[in-house]
Amino acid sequence: MKCKTELESFLAEVNKLTSIIYAKSILSWDAETGAPRSGAVARAESIGYLSSLYHDIITNEELNKNLYILEKNSDVLSDKHNKMVKSFIKEYKKLNTIPKDEMVAYNKLISHAKHSWEEAREKSDFSIFSKDLKKIITTLRKFAKYRDENNHPYNVFLDDYEEGMTIDKLEVFFEELKERIVPLLKKIIDSGVKIGNSFLTESYDVETQKQFGEVLLKDLGFDLDKGILSESTHPFTNGIDVDDVRLTSRYDENNFFTGILSVAHEGGHALYEQNIDRDLIGSTLDNGTSLGIHESQSRIYENNFCKSLAFTKFLLPKLKEIYPKQLDGVGVEEFYRAINSVQPSFIRVDADELTYPLHIMVRYEIEKALIEGEIEVDNLPEIWNKKMEEYLGIVPENDSIGVLQDVHWSFGLFGYFPTYALGSAYAAQIFNSLTKDMDINTALENGDMVKPLKWLTEKVHKFGSLLTPDEISLNATGELLNADYFCDYLEDKFLKIYNLK
């Protein structure tokens, strides 16, 4: 075979990289799920070293020569190898175009910003964080230029999290959300309809919640022999390996349904990671293809499946078995409406299904304008509050629960927030497509989750990062991202719940 040597040499580097990524994943899992806080210094040293090894492998000139030879001979390579080559070249360009000293300075800045953001949030004083944020934005604009001077800087970052995503596409997307969801929310608020849900905040034994969480996860199709469900303050999923997928949930005695939703949400991420084709193991393509597509899988399980009327019919009798007192006399319809009640609130991560994308819209508009230099950092609190009022009809009383609530910007994560809304939209679009292929309501009512999982595996999961988000969308739904499905779904669901229209 042509370029046999180059391919072998490339695959040897891939193996090293896989080993480094594995070790970093375990260190990070350990840090989130039990490591004593005091061990942070040693861990940071080790992660720093592993990161430098990663950097050295990616930017190695010998590897790079091989990559360009392989790229030119793409016709003799398999799809998998071509995709691997492509992703390595992308990573090389990302890491190699920024001067090392500027990267070191930036990492220091980020490290400082983490603390200034924490302090600012604690004291609810934006000015403590604003200086670092300004520097971050200036640096990111410069980095974007280095990486691709002909592209819009925000597009450069978007592409890191969602390959192929651009401002142009997002403008269309959010425009439709603004036009349809903002009035929908207003209509619901103006209706004055109040949904009773006080039974959700009674006392629910936490140990029982944990046991139920594990049963639910298994019911959804997760293989507990090849993964772990653990606990952490901020739930997350870590697809360490197809054979070792780990997720966490959180449990609140007085808000038990958040624990269930958390298992369903992370369960969706985890099922994606667990059902990637085994042929992709060790290729660096054995993870979800993008943040948006990943979020679509968590959202479809959390919202489209678990918060549906059909699944409530399956779930409620089971919940009544373990919590007979708390749920005494609660009907299916009543429970369904309670878990779907809409209430504009300040904190994104606690938002309901309908208001959630509006929280994202606020962040998207602000971060895009920041990168474009159209607004000033100093004016952020004011701008934030104005947008909150415009889209959600509420104004936070302080910046802690306003502009300072999210960690992302302090990490330099710009272009990341939109993927949360894209996830919900993709979920609705994929769900729509799935309903054409099966009687999903009957499946959900019976808790027969094998069928939808099989469908999602064929249409989405198994490809890992072999396909782009656009290709996944086409494969699963026959078309590219289309916000109609999401808006239709929300209108249909919430107008019914609120007996409107």
Added chain:
Amino acid sequence: MKCKTELESFLAEVNKLTSIIYAKSILSWDAETGAPRSGAVARAESIGYLSSLYHDIITNEELNKNLYILEKNSDVLSDKHNKMVKSFIKEYKKLNTIPKDEMVAYNKLISHAKHSWEEAREKSDFSIFSKDLKKIITTLRKFAKYRDENNHPYNVFLDDYEEGMTIDKLEVFFEELKERIVPLLKKIIDSGVKIGNSFLTESYDVETQKQFGEVLLKDLGFDLDKGILSESTHPFTNGIDVDDVRLTSRYDENNFFTGILSVAHEGGHALYEQNIDRDLIGSTLDNGTSLGIHESQSRIYENNFCKSLAFTKFLLPKLKEIYPKQLDGVGVEEFYRAINSVQPSFIRVDADELTYPLHIMVRYEIEKALIEGEIEVDNLPEIWNKKMEEYLGIVPENDSIGVLQDVHWSFGLFGYFPTYALGSAYAAQIFNSLTKDMDINTALENGDMVKPLKWLTEKVHKFGSLLTPDEISLNATGELLNADYFCDYLEDKFLKIYNLK
């Protein structure tokens, strides 16, 4: 300063090594405490890669040149740096003298032997394992020659686990044990005295045991803000970092005191790791100096402290608070005698304090003779059983609970077993020295464990690997290893317990 460049360059390599060791420690901790079995392949890949990085750093010729320059200029270096240089040179010699292809073949052999040993033990058929064991011994003899052809091969391996230990010293040591402990045991058995301990095997709630384990560990002086107590089938301690020391225990509903002893034993190891001088962090000297000295700290906490009459006075009332039913009417003396009752048994890890060193003696005599070529592998079951009869007065009915019970030889660990007995002997010697400096009985009765911990920290812990085992012994007890203390202690304790002499 002279050799400034060489020192800086050396310390940079030390940093890398520390980061690799940290990552390997976390991966291993993760594997033992919760990782799904299915993830073993990816983990093995990653550990293999980290090990190869470790190997490459140690055997790097550039580093080696620096090391020899630094060694020649030891007069300008600090004690710490001199010791670091020395330990790196030792490790270099160990890794560099064995031809790479032979090492690769050996690693394959070990990997195979693990399985053949498991199968042999399961089927209680020594012949399944004997072929691999023969190969391991042949290879080890060859490796010992490569590493130091003028030394006794068994001494080469001893030195890996216990710096400075030799067959000559061990012969004296075990000779005294044989002369004094074997007759002591015989005397106890022949006396016909039976100590009642049936209350120890009643049902004790496991969750309560776990909570008590944590309280006990804290009482012993362990800082739970800088470590974790977890659970595993085979308890162990991992001193990942002075600020991150992790240990596990096991709990048995019908044998609750094993859980307490396990916490005390691993707690002793963990206290050692937690009280190493902070100046040694990141130097690769921030772990216990040898297996024997390490074991002395686990044994002093397990046996000399927690199984003493004085500590029983502190412990029993606390146990009665949580297990009032099970311990109703049990007196201090009765409890003390029960937890110290002597019963020859087949399994080393379950042995009591008195018979434990005899289990080690069996293994020591056999493995030394194997390395010397004085006995044949095929005759091991027979030899094993004969020695068990001679020293413990019992003969296992099959090889599963006889010669096949321990994993060590299948891993190629020869020269490792003696350190277990050395640990108990060092513990008695150190305990004897400690009693001269403080009223330990009063401290134990009051559960005032700060004092002995402070003493041990000053005499043993704080030095990490800066001092050799001999230096630690001299520092803590004023003399080198002397089996008298151990034998005196055992005679004194057990003759009293059995009302003999």
